[in-house]
Amino acid sequence: MNAPTTPVDVVLVDDHHMFRTGVRASLDSRVRIVGEAEDVDGAVVVIHELVPPVVLLDVHLPGGDGGGGTEVLRRCADLLSETKFLALSVSDAAEDVVGVIRVGARGYVTKAIDGPALSDAVVRVASGDAVFSPRLAGFVLDAFGTAAGDVATGDDELDRLSAREREVMRLIARGYSYREVASELFISIKTVETHVSAVLRKLQLSSRHELTRWAAARRLL
Amino acid sequence: MRLPLRRPERGRWFGGVALGLAAHLDWPVRRVRVLFVATSLLFGFGLVVYAFLWLTVPVGDPVEAAEITRPAFLGRLARRQAESGRQLRVPGPEVLAGVLLLGGAAVLLLARRHPTVNLSWVLPVAVLLAGLVLAWSQLGAVTRGSREAGGRGQAFLRIAGGILLAGVGVLLLATQVVGKGIEPGLLGQVVVAAIAVVAGVALVLAPWWLRLVRELGDERAARAREAERADIAAHLHDSVLQTLAIIRARADEPGEVARMARAQERELREWLYQDRPAPGTSVAAEMRAVVAEVEDTRSGPEGEAVAVDLVVVGDRAPDAGTAALLQATREALVNAVVHGRPPVSAYLEVGDEQVEVFVRDHGDGFDLDDIPSDRFGVRESILGRVRRRGGTATVVSKDSGTEVHLVVPVGPCPSDDAATPANGTAQQKQKEKAT
Numbered sequence: 001m002n003a004p005t006t007p008v009d010v011v012l013v014d015d016h017h018m019f020r021t022g023v024r025a026s027l028d029s030r031v032r033i034v035g036e037a038e039d040v041d042g043a044v045v046v047i048h049e050l051v052p053p054v055v056l057l058d059v060h061l062p063g064g065d066g067g068g069g070t071e072v073l074r075r076c077a078d079l080l081s082e083t084k085f086l087a088l089s090v091s092d093a094a095e096d097v098v099g100v101i102r103v104g105a106r107g108y109v110t111k112a113i114d115g116p117a118l119s120d121a122v123v124r125v126a127s128g129d130a131v132f133s134p135r136l137a138g139f140v141l142d143a144f145g146t147a148a149g150d151v152a153t154g155d156d157e158l159d160r161l162s163a164r165e166r167e168v169m170r171l172i173a174r175g176y177s178y179r180e181v182a183s184e185l186f187i188s189i190k191t192v193e194t195h196v197s198a199v200l201r202k203l204q205l206s207s208r209h210e211l212t213r214w215a216a217a218r219r220l221l
Numbered sequence: 222m223r224l225p226l227r228r229p230e231r232g233r234w235f236g237g238v239a240l241g242l243a244a245h246l247d248w249p250v251r252r253v254r255v256l257f258v259a260t261s262l263l264f265g266f267g268l269v270v271y272a273f274l275w276l277t278v279p280v281g282d283p284v285e286a287a288e289i290t291r292p293a294f295l296g297r298l299a300r301r302q303a304e305s306g307r308q309l310r311v312p313g314p315e316v317l318a319g320v321l322l323l324g325g326a327a328v329l330l331l332a333r334r335h336p337t338v339n340l341s342w343v344l345p346v347a348v349l350l351a352g353l354v355l356a357w358s359q360l361g362a363v364t365r366g367s368r369e370a371g372g373r374g375q376a377f378l379r380i381a382g383g384i385l386l387a388g389v390g391v392l393l394l395a396t397q398v399v400g401k402g403i404e405p406g407l408l409g410q411v412v413v414a415a416i417a418v419v420a421g422v423a424l425v426l427a428p429w430w431l432r433l434v435r436e437l438g439d440e441r442a443a444r445a446r447e448a449e450r451a452d453i454a455a456h457l458h459d460s461v462l463q464t465l466a467i468i469r470a471r472a473d474e475p476g477e478v479a480r481m482a483r484a485q486e487r488e489l490r491e492w493l494y495q496d497r498p499a500p501g502t503s504v505a506a507e508m509r510a511v512v513a514e515v516e517d518t519r520s521g522p523e524g525e526a527v528a529v530d531l532v533v534v535g536d537r538a539p540d541a542g543t544a545a546l547l548q549a550t551r552e553a554l555v556n557a558v559v560h561g562r563p564p565v566s567a568y569l570e571v572g573d574e575q576v577e578v579f580v581r582d583h584g585d586g587f588d589l590d591d592i593p594s595d596r597f598g599v600r601e602s603i604l605g606r607v608r609r610r611g612g613t614a615t616v617v618s619k620d621s622g623t624e625v626h627l628v629v630p631v632g633p634c635p636s637d638d639a640a641t642p643a644n645g646t647a648q649q650k651q652k653e654k655a656t
Contacts, residue, residue: 092490134566138532141570173532174579175566180621 007032008126011050013043013072014058014088019111023056026115031122040064044075051082053126057105059089059096073103080104084125092135098143101203107131129193130200137172140199144206161199168195223247227281228274236275244283276357317354345397349390356383388415453492461485480526484517504543504576505536508569511547515554527558527565535571537631543576545606546629549614550578552602553625557582561623575612575630583622603627 008031014020015038024033035050037043040063047055055076059069067074073085087105089096097108106125109118110133121131132140144161161169164185171181178196182189226245228237239257243250260267328343356379392412464485468478491509500506512531521527537543550567557565561582568579603625607614612629 091493093493134530134532134568138534138568141534170568170570173534174568174624175530175532175564175581183621 008054008122009034009052010054010056010122011035011037011046011052012056013037013061015039015062023118026118028116028119031119040067040071043072047072047076047079047083051079053082053084054122055083055085056088056122057085059087059091059100069100070103073100073105077104084128086121086125086131094139097136097139098203101200104204106200108136109133110135130196132172132196132199134173134175137169140203141166141169141173161202165195165199168192169199224283225286226278227283227286228278229282230280236271237280238271238274238278241278241283242274342397345390345393349387349394352383352386352388352390355386356380457489457492460488476520476525480517483526483528484513487513487516502538503536504539504571505533505569507539507547508533508550511551512554512567515551515558519555519558521558521563522560527563529554529558530564530566531569532567533569537571540631542610542612542629542631545610546576546578546612546627549603549606549627550580553580553627557584557623557625560584575628578627579624581622581624
C-alpha cells in the first residue's frame with residue numbers, strides 16, 4: 001500500500017491487556033494508537049472524545065448491556081461518517097462476523113493476523129475501503145448463495161451479488177490478497193476495492209430473504 | 222453444610238428414612254433406628270413419623286443431592302461413575318397390601334369377637350385410607366422420576382381416584398361424627414357445598430400453582446444448560462491443560478509447540494463456535510477433519526508446523542464423489558504443506574451440481590504433466606481419483622504461488638440421501654463396484 005505521510009490514529013478497544021500490548025508492539029509506523037478502552041462504556045466515551053479515523057474493535061467486550069462490540073457500534077452510530085470501525089475477534093463464528101458488519105463495521109479480521117497485515121487493514125479502512133478476510137468472504141458467498149440464478153443483473157440490486165463481485169469474493173475466500181485478485185482478474189486494485197465495498201454495502205443493507213434465513217439459522221439478527 | 226433430607230437407596234432397611242435422617246442430622250444411623258423403634262413403642266408415635274417421612278421425603282443420595290444444589294462451576298466437572306452397590310429394597314406395594322389385608326382381618330376378627338363394635342366406622346376409614354394410599358403411592362413414583370408404563374394419564378387417573386376415594390371417606394366419616402341425622406337431601410347439599418369450597422380454593426391458588434410449575438420447568442432447563450456447559454468445560458479444561466503441560470515440557474521445540482497450539486486452537490474453535498453435525502452427514506465437517514489431519518501430521522520443508530486457512534461455503538451429505546474429492550484434496554494439501562510455502566489456503570465450495578476445492582500455497586509449484594509417471598503418488602492420488610468420478614483436476618503455478626483446482630460433479634439431492642443412510646451406503650457400494 002502507498003503509505004500516507006501522517007500515521008493513522010487508532011483507538012484500540014479490547015478487554016485483554018496482553019492482546020492490546022501485542023497489537024501495540026506489532027503495528028508499524030503507518031499506524032499510531034491514540035487511545036485504548038477495555039469495556040463497552042469506556043470505549044463509547046473514548047471514541048466520542050477522540051473521534052479517531054479508525055477504531056480497532058473487539059467483538060466480545062464486557063460491560064454496557066452485554067452487547068459487546070455490536071453495542072459499541074450502535075452507541076457510536078452518530079460518528080460512523082467520521083470514524084471507521086474495523087472488527088477484530090478471536091471468534092470466526094458467523095453470528096459474530098456478520099452481526100458486527102450489519103451494524104456498520106467496515107471490515108473484519110481475526111486476531112491471528114500479523115502486524116503488517118493488520119497495519120495494512122487499518123490503512124485500507126481509513127481510506128474508506130472495506131477489509132474482507134477469506135472467512136468473511138466465505139460467509140458472504142454462503143449468505144448470498146452460489147447458484148447460477150443468484151447473480152445480480154443491475155448495480156442497484158441489493159439482494160444479489162454481481163458476477164464480478166462474486167468472482168472477487170471467491171478469490172478472497174481462496175486466500176488471494178487484493179493485489180493478487182487484481183492481477184488474476186486483470187483489473188486495478190482500486191476496482192477490487194470498489195467491488196469489495198459494494199459487497200459490504202449489500203451485506204449491510206440487504207434484506208434478502210435468504211440472508212435473513214441464513215442468519216436466523218445461525219442465531220443472529 | 223448440612224446434607225439435604227433424602228432417602229438413600231443403598232444400605233436401607235425399609236424405606237431408607239432412618240438412613241436419610243441420620244445423614245441429614247449427621248448422627249449415627251444406629252441411634253436414629255433405635256430412637257424410631259423406641260418411640261414406636263410409645264403409642265406407635267415413631268411408626269407414624271416413619272410412615273410420614275417415607276411418603277414425603279424423596280428418594281435419592283443425599284451427597285449427590287447436595288452436589289446438584291451447589292452451582293455447577295463449584296462441583297467436580299467430571300462426575301464419578303455411580304458405584305453399583307447391592308441394593309436392599311423392600312417391595313413396598315406388596316408389604317402395603319399385606320399390612321392392609323392383615324388390618325382387615327384384624328378388624329373382622331374384632332367384629333366377630335365383640336359384636337358391639339360399630340362397624341360403620343370401619344368402612345369410611347378404609348375408603349379414606351385406600352384413597353390416601355392410591356394418591357400418595359403415585360406421588361412417590363412421580364418424585365422418583367420413574368415414568369413407568371402408563372405415564373402421565375395413568376398418574377392423573379390415580380390421583381383423581383385417590384382424591385375421590387378420600388373425599389367419600391371423609392364425607393362418610395363426617396356424617397358418622399355428626400350422627401345419623403343427615404338425610405340424603407342434606408347430603409347432596411353438603412357435597413355441593415364442599416365442591417364449591419374446593420373449587421374456590423383451587424381458583425385462588427391456581428396462579429400460584431402455575432407459577433410454581435413454570436419455575437420448576439425453568440429450573441430444569443437451567444440445570445440442563447448448566448450440565449451441558451459443565452460437560453463442555455470439563456472436556457476443554459482437560460484437553461487444554463494437557464496441551465499446556467506438554468507445551469511446557471517441550472518448550473525447546475518451536476515447531477512441535479506451534480503444531481500443538483494450532484491443534485488445540487482448532488479443537489477449542491470446534492467446541493465454541495461450530496454446531497457439530499452428526500458424523501457422515503456433512504462434507505464440510507469431513508473437510509475440516511482432513512485439514513486437521515494434515516496440520517497435525519505434516520510439516521513444512523524445514524520441519525515447521527504449517528497452518529491451513531480453510532474456508533467452506535455450503536454443505537451437503539457426503540457421497541462417493543465427494544469422498545474421492547476429499548482424498549485428492551488431502552494429497553494436494555500434503556503436497557502444499559510439505560513442498561510448498563506457507564500460507565496455505567483451502568477453499569471448499571459445495572454447489573448444486575458440483576463440489577469444488579481450491580488448495581493454494583505460495584511455493585514455486587509444479588506441473589502435473591511434468592511429474593514422471595513413476596511418481597504414482599501425486600499423479601494417481603490427485604488426478605486419477607477425481608477424473609474417475611467424472612471430475613477435473615488442474616494445477617496453476619504463478620509467481621504468487623501454486624493452486625490446485627479440483628471439481629467433482631454431484632447428484633442433485635444433497636439432503637435426502639442423508640435421511641436414509643442405508644440407501645446411501647448401498648448406492649455408494651454400487652458406484653464403487655461399477656468403477
